[in-house]
Amino acid sequence: MPTTDLDILKGIANRFNGEYKDR
Secondary structure, three states: OOOOHHHHHHHHHHHHHHHHHHO
16 A cells, blocks of 8 residues: 555654653
């Protein structure tokens, strides 16, 4: 399955969520 823009946005959102959780 090709990665869609939505999947990319989800990945970025998950990355930000992870950074906030570390704090």
